[in-house]
Amino acid sequence: xxxxxxxxxxxxxxxxxxxxxxxxxxxxxxxxxxxxxxxxxxxxxxxxxxxxxxxxxxxxxxxxxxxxxxxxxxxxxxxxxxxxxxxxxxxxxxxxxxxxxxxxxxxxxxxxxxxxxxxxxxxxxxxxxxxxxxxxxxxxxxxxxxxxxxxxxxxxxxxxxxxxxxx
Ligand code: AMP
Numbered sequence: 001x002x003x004x005x006x007x008x009x010x011x012x013x014x015x016x017x018x019x020x021x022x023x024x025x026x027x028x029x030x031x032x033x034x035x036x037x038x039x040x041x042x043x044x045x046x047x048x049x050x051x052x053x054x055x056x057x058x059x060x061x062x063x064x065x066x067x068x069x070x071x072x073x074x075x076x077x078x079x080x081x082x083x084x085x086x087x088x089x090x091x092x093x094x095x096x097x098x099x100x101x102x103x104x105x106x107x108x109x110x111x112x113x114x115x116x117x118x119x120x121x122x123x124x125x126x127x128x129x130x131x132x133x134x135x136x137x138x139x140x141x142x143x144x145x146x147x148x149x150x151x152x153x154x155x156x157x158x159x160x161x162x163x164x165x166x167x
Contacts, residue, residue, distance in 0.1 A: 020049045020152075024121040026112045026145065027055050029086050032127055032158040039156045040125040041094050051094070052119060054102040055087045056111040109144030121151055128155035 025040040027033040037053075044051035057080060060072045084103055091101045102119075104111045116124050128142040146153045 020044075020047045020123045022119065022121045023047075023049045023051050023123045023125060024112070024116050024119065025051060025053045025125045026108070026141075027053055027087075027090065028108075028127070028141070029055055029083065029090065033090075035158055036125060036127040036156045037090070037094055039154075043123075043125070043154075049123075050100065051096055052100040052102060052115075052121065053087065053091050053094075053096050054104065054112055054115050055083060056108040057083050057103065057105050058107065059105055108141050109148075112145050113148055113150070117150055123152045123154060124149055125154045125156060127158040129157075129159045 020043070023040055023044050025037055027037060041051060043049070060076055060079075080103075087101055087103055088098075091098075102115050104115065106114075112124060112126075115121070124145060126142045126145050142153075142155045146155065
């Protein structure tokens, strides 16, 4: 039920926010993503939505192409194992159950879009570095996710110039 002192468009906005049913939080597993997760979690709680978390591991072959003439599979396995354990701890700290955690390989932007579509998400939440100037308004991944997403995207400002929520 919407508060009676809201005008029609505020009531409509409040209803639209409450319409989010499935929220996908994209995390790079850096320190900064805790702030983004706190926002996504608060939004999921207030709209009674299901919160999912995705982390994308970029294959070393994508980062370095064919430039390194050696077998990278052992290193890749170690990166995967570390990411799995880090994602499990991170998701557990926000009460996100195992079936709502997605650990995938590929390019972050396209994998985030793919999971959002496959899992019928209606909102993607990413972090964005608030630098100065229009061109630097969004970080590269946040920018890539925004363009081509088939649902809403919320970019939460992160970075050293953003005060902590509890400060
Ligand atoms: P960037 O533009 O790379 O600074 O990243 C901005 C945001 O994109 C992060 O705060 C995350 O929300 C998301 N992101 C970046 N890399 C990844 C990744 N590997 N997996 C999932 N999300 C990511």
